[in-house]
Amino acid sequence: MPLKNKKIVIPEGFVFSSAKAGIKVSETDDMGLIFCPSGAIASGVFTKNKVKAAPVVDAQRKLRRTGRIYAIVANSGCANACTGIQGMDDLKRITDSVASKLGVSEKQVIMASTGIIGKRLPVRKMLKQIDRLVIELGRASPVDFARAIMTTDRFPKVVSKRVKVAGSYGSILGIAKGAGMIFPNMATMLCFILTDIPIEKDAMKRILLQSVEETFNCITVDNDMSTNDTVLLLSSCRSWGRPVSLKDRTLSAVQDVITEVMDSLARMIVSDAEGASKTIEVILRGAGSVSEAKKAARAVAGSLLVKTAIYGADPNWGRIMAALGGSGIRLEQEKVHIKINGIRIVKNGIATPMLPKAKEKMKNSKHVIIEIELMQDGYTAKALGCDLTEEYVRFNAHYTT
Amino acid sequence: MPLKNKKIVIPEGFVFSSAKAGIKVSETDDMGLIFCPSGAIASGVFTKNKVKAAPVVDAQRKLRRTGRIYAIVANSGCANACTGIQGMDDLKRITDSVASKLGVSEKQVIMASTGIIGKRLPVRKMLKQIDRLVIELGRASPVDFARAIMTTDRFPKVVSKRVKVAGSYGSILGIAKGAGMIFPNMATMLCFILTDIPIEKDAMKRILLQSVEETFNCITVDNDMSTNDTVLLLSSCRSWGRPVSLKDRTLSAVQDVITEVMDSLARMIVSDAEGASKTIEVILRGAGSVSEAKKAARAVAGSLLVKTAIYGADPNWGRIMAALGGSGIRLEQEKVHIKINGIRIVKNGIATPMLPKAKEKMKNSKHVIIEIELMQDGYTAKALGCDLTEEYVRFNAHYTT
Numbered sequence: 030m031p032l033k034n035k036k037i038v039i040p041e042g043f044v045f046s047s048a049k050a051g052i053k054v055s056e057t058d059d060m061g062l063i064f065c066p067s068g069a070i071a072s073g074v075f076t077k078n079k080v081k082a083a084p085v086v087d088a089q090r091k092l093r094r095t096g097r098i099y100a101i102v103a104n105s106g107c108a109n110a111c112t113g114i115q116g117m118d119d120l121k122r123i124t125d126s127v128a129s130k131l132g133v134s135e136k137q138v139i140m141a142s143t144g145i146i147g148k149r150l151p152v153r154k155m156l157k158q159i160d161r162l163v164i165e166l167g168r169a170s171p172v173d174f175a176r177a178i179m180t181t182d183r184f185p186k187v188v189s190k191r192v193k194v195a196g197s198y199g200s201i202l203g204i205a206k207g208a209g210m211i212f213p214n215m216a217t218m219l220c221f222i223l224t225d226i227p228i229e230k231d232a233m234k235r236i237l238l239q240s241v242e243e244t245f246n247c248i249t250v251d252n253d254m255s256t257n258d259t260v261l262l263l264s265s266c267r268s269w270g271r272p273v274s275l276k277d278r279t280l281s282a283v284q285d286v287i288t289e290v291m292d293s294l295a296r297m298i299v300s301d302a303e304g305a306s307k308t309i310e311v312i313l314r315g316a317g318s319v320s321e322a323k324k325a326a327r328a329v330a331g332s333l334l335v336k337t338a339i340y341g342a343d344p345n346w347g348r349i350m351a352a353l354g355g356s357g358i359r360l361e362q363e364k365v366h367i368k369i370n371g372i373r374i375v376k377n378g379i380a381t382p383m384l385p386k387a388k389e390k391m392k393n394s395k396h397v398i399i400e401i402e403l404m405q406d407g408y409t410a411k412a413l414g415c416d417l418t419e420e421y422v423r424f425n426a427h428y429t430t
Numbered sequence: 431m432p433l434k435n436k437k438i439v440i441p442e443g444f445v446f447s448s449a450k451a452g453i454k455v456s457e458t459d460d461m462g463l464i465f466c467p468s469g470a471i472a473s474g475v476f477t478k479n480k481v482k483a484a485p486v487v488d489a490q491r492k493l494r495r496t497g498r499i500y501a502i503v504a505n506s507g508c509a510n511a512c513t514g515i516q517g518m519d520d521l522k523r524i525t526d527s528v529a530s531k532l533g534v535s536e537k538q539v540i541m542a543s544t545g546i547i548g549k550r551l552p553v554r555k556m557l558k559q560i561d562r563l564v565i566e567l568g569r570a571s572p573v574d575f576a577r578a579i580m581t582t583d584r585f586p587k588v589v590s591k592r593v594k595v596a597g598s599y600g601s602i603l604g605i606a607k608g609a610g611m612i613f614p615n616m617a618t619m620l621c622f623i624l625t626d627i628p629i630e631k632d633a634m635k636r637i638l639l640q641s642v643e644e645t646f647n648c649i650t651v652d653n654d655m656s657t658n659d660t661v662l663l664l665s666s667c668r669s670w671g672r673p674v675s676l677k678d679r680t681l682s683a684v685q686d687v688i689t690e691v692m693d694s695l696a697r698m699i700v701s702d703a704e705g706a707s708k709t710i711e712v713i714l715r716g717a718g719s720v721s722e723a724k725k726a727a728r729a730v731a732g733s734l735l736v737k738t739a740i741y742g743a744d745p746n747w748g749r750i751m752a753a754l755g756g757s758g759i760r761l762e763q764e765k766v767h768i769k770i771n772g773i774r775i776v777k778n779g780i781a782t783p784m785l786p787k788a789k790e791k792m793k794n795s796k797h798v799i800i801e802i803e804l805m806q807d808g809y810t811a812k813a814l815g816c817d818l819t820e821e822y823v824r825f826n827a828h829y830t831t
Contacts, residue, residue, distance in 0.1 A: 080755025080763050111751050113764060113780050146748025147781050256752050333734075341827030347547025350512050351657050354481025362481050363514060379514050380548050418827075419820035426742030426819075 037171055038189040040200040040225035042067055042265025046165040047177035048158040052106030052144070052151055060155060061169070061177035062162040063101040063221065064131060069263035071098040071139075072233040074241045076258035082110035083120050084140045085257060091136055096230050098263060099133040101221060102162070104155065105178045105206070106144040108217075110256040119150045126156055130163045141219050141259050143206060144180050171204055178206040178219055183301050188293040192226075192286050195279045197269035199226035201286055205294040207301075217255035218245065220294060226283060227266035228273045235275065236284045237262045244291035247326075248299055248413045262287070299413045304420030307339055308396050311412040315403040321358040322410035328356035329399060330414035339397050340416035344387035346375045349399065364404040370394055438572055439590040441601040441626035443468055443666025447566040448578035449559040453507030453545070453552055461556060462570070462578035463563040464502040464622065465532060470664035472499040472540075473634045475642045477659035483511035484521050485541045486658060492537055497631050499664060500534040502622060503563070505556065506579045506607070507545040509618075511657040520551040527557055531564045542620050542660050544607060545581050572605055579607040579620055584702050589694040593627075593687050596680045598670035600627035602687055606695040608702075618656035619646065621695060627684060628667035629674045636676060637685045638663045645692035648727075649700055649814045663688070700814045701796075705821030708740055709797050712813040716804040722759040723811035729757035730800060731815035740798050741817035745788035747776045750800065765805040771795055 043065050047058040073092050075085050091098075102123060109116045120140050128135040142150070175185035186205040191198060207218035228236065241260055266272065273279050299308050311330045316322035329335055332352035338345035346367055353360060367375035372387040374380060391397055397416075444466050448459040474493050476486050492499075503524060510517045521541050529536040543551070576586035587606040592599060608619035629637065642661055667673065674680050700709050712731045717723035730736055733753035739746035747768055754761060768776035773788040775781060792798055798817075 078752060078755040079759070079761050080751045108748075111748055111763065111779060111781070113778075146752065256748075256755065337823055337827045340823065343827070347509075347512055347657075350481045351479060351547065354479040354657065357478075358480070360480050362512065377514075378512060380512070417823055419823045422738055422741065422818055422820045422823055426738045426744070 037187060038191045038200045038202065039171060040202050040223050040265060041267035042069070042225055043202070043223050044167040045169040045171055045174045046162045046167070047169045047173045048161050048165070050104070050151070050155045050158045052104055052154065057179070058173065058177035059104055059106045060158055060162060061103045061174040062127070062166065063174065063223070064166050065099055065263065065265050067265055067267065068097040068099050068137065069265050070096055070228060070230055070233060071261060071263045072230065072237045073262070074237055074260045076255055078256050080111065080256050082108050082142060082257040083112055083116035084109055084142045085259060087117065087120055088139045088141070088259065091139060095137055098137050098139055100127055100131055100138045101141060101261065102127045102138065103141040103178050103219065104144070104150070105180050107142060107148050107150050108144045108146045108257050109142040109150050110146040112147065112149050115149060119152050122152050123150070123155055123159070126159045127163070130159060139261070143178060143217055143219055143257055146256060171202055175204045175206065180206065180217070181303055182206060186294055186297045188290050190286055190290055194226055194273070194283055195270050199224060199268035201226070201290050203290040203294050205298060207298040218258050218298065220245065220260040220291070222260070222262045222287060222290060224264045225266070225268040226264060226273065227268065227270060228264045228283065229275070232273050232275045232277070232280055233262055233264065236280070236287055239284060240288040240291050243288055244295040247411050248295050295413060299415050302415040304418045304423070305415035306418050307394065307416045309336070309339055309414040309416065310396065310398045311401065311414070312398065312409070313401045313403070313411070314409045315405055316408040316410065317359045317405040319408050319410065322408040325353055325356045325358045325401070325403070326410040326412035328352050329401065330412035333417055336414065336417035339391070340418050342388055342391040344369050344374050344384050344391060346380055346384070349401070350375070350378070353401065359405055360403050366402040366404070368400040370398055438588060439592045439601045439603065440572060441603050441624050441666060442668035443470070443626055444603070444624050445568040446570040446572055446575045447563045447568070448570045448574045449562050449566070451505070451552070451556045451559045453505055453555065458580070459574070459578035460505055460507045461559055461563060462504045462575040463528070463567065464575065464624070465567050466500055466664065466666050468666055468668065469498040469500050469538065470666050471497055471629060471631055471634060472662060472664045473631065473638045474663070475638055475661045477656055479657050481512065481657050483509050483543060483658040484513055484517035485510055485543045486660060488518065488521055489540045489542070489660065492540060496538055499538050499540055501528055501532055501539045502542060502662065503528045503539065504542040504579050504620065505545070505551070506581050508543060508549050508551050509545045509547045509658050510543040510551050511547040513548070513550050516550060520553050523553050524551070524556055524560070527560045528564070531560060540662070544579060544618055544620055544658055547657060572603055576605045576607065581607065581618070582704055583607060587695055587698045589691050591687055591691055595627055595674070595684055596671050600625060600669035602627070602691050604691040604695050606699060608699040619659045619699065621646065621661040621692070623661070623663045623688060623691060625665045626667070626669040627665060627674065628669065628671060629665045629684065630676070633674050633676045633678070633681055634663055634665065637681070637688055640685060641689040641692050644689055645696040648812050649696050696814060700816050703816040705819045705824070706816035707819050708795065708817045710737070710740055710815040710817065711797065711799045712802065712815070713799065713810070714802045714804070714812070715810045716806055717809040717811065718760045718806040720809050720811065723809040726754055726757045726759045726802070726804070727811040727813035729753050730802065731813035734818055737815065737818035740792070741819050743789055743792040745770050745775050745785050745792060747781055747785070750802070751776070751779070754802065760806055761804050767803040769801040771799055
């Protein structure tokens, strides 16, 4: 759902700006800057695609070498992917300029890009905007920044939370971008989670990995992995209190809130998927292992035949069964139970007389929940997706190289 | 392409009939019978989906126990899948009736069904037609039989070849059914390959497995595996000559012709895919292993973003690169070369200036060939698919349970 004028909480120690460099044809901003004057403890998760965009390669390298990041410069309109050595040079010219204007080391400035693959960044145009981005730091809101990194998104994605951890208050702010091409192990998706809660580096890594696994890695829109996916977690460590460590009792509390923020962003991304009319949530229970549970949930949420059936408000349990059976997991057909939006449509592998009722319910729902019980063992997984519409096809057939 | 009034050669020892039982709403035949009075040596390959339709379970069991099959009774309109024990009983009532009317054992009559999942066979209606099917044996052509097993197919799929093996003539006839839901390891696809060339059981198994692997297992339409896929190879052994054995020099010659027949059928299925406007052939070379070659070829042919790009006649090399990178195989971006319909669009991982020319060529082609060279090692694979259109979505959103 688009933002509902909720008040956004900004964690202490972060400022934002945005500008229009003309990377995109449209009249909107296409560059954004996040600055943390005190330097932020940072950790990242990146696409598993073997074809990685220049900014992904660069950010991975920088995060391995330094634990502290001062700035993130982001752009939409151009992914800087499949651009070879030139792409790395283009990136460095921009991060060099940002770093020198902010008075920090280039090694502590991360770039994130999204947009068309295979085109070089319009470096000259972009360099012209960097003065402005630096001067105007603090004038833009997180929503302005979120708008500047939108590509096919229909709305900016920002979530924030104020929490009390171990007696003192802290804030978490999440900004994401993403609409199409979303698959487990992420997809054209950028996400920045900023907090002022002090967290030790090791604890941060653990929190980030687990939260991503439970949220963004459950999304499947069109089964393709992007070259640019990036999730960064940054802490300015500016709120009171001892840093959260791996041994700390507060670790799981902080992780829960961060997971909650990411879950909201993941759901926003799915609901904004190109041409989607309904979102799909598959809750799979009773699988023989964690990996089987995930595999099966994703197979159902990612099946084109299931996706088109849901678009047609058709409780097509046969397609769900076929997708389960085709996923390669252990199952016994006669032990499978399926509910759609709370209505049991399959009992012991066979349809119930409730199909017409389920159809009625699906017609009137924007969010279709498919609950599957396999009765193999106790493992559970979730997958988020959306239906497949004519609009998706039109859109992707004409969004060009 | 639909049949072009080519003369069809019928192998000796097989007769056909077809009838309208009213399983489907349409006014066309929906049952067919193939009879081999002398009994045929038979072998089968079936869906790997864990959810298997009753006829698949039954046929696998029968082929394990007997090497000789007298009849295949097939129907469209109802897959007899997800029908539990009742589905097995329904099937047996039909094969019992066919067997007794033909004077053969029920254990040597195989049934093949295709159509809607989760509905029971209308047994009474079907039993009424069996007399007629038996009496009219010999009156129908293979094309009539092919029409009777069509579901969403737009045209019947029949291919035949007359060949000279070890000095004597023999014939091969292939009949297939399939349009949507096609993925490696097959999909709602029935295929019957009939021959009069004598082949030993072991040799037959080998020929069938290898031919299927090189043809039907290269097809990907929508990444879903069906519950009913069946490929049967039957020989009446009626042409002259010594039976082809595993050690025989003629084995590979026979296999080549059977592969050729299956390849033609596979291409017909792809060109008939629901709502497809173009077919796609991915030829992947230079992979690090056979399995990586297959994986990568299928990932490209199955990528929704590649499929929609091809529909839009867009040589979107970035999406091809992303699909390759996302497939999990070993690759080095800067060693990748890509051609579309003979035009080199990517050299060393970067776009060439030939993109506009490739676009022109794609606009005017019904068949788009994507050649990819990975330069890892010498392994090659092929994948066949089709583009993704609005029509596909409309179709699958409204073809119901």
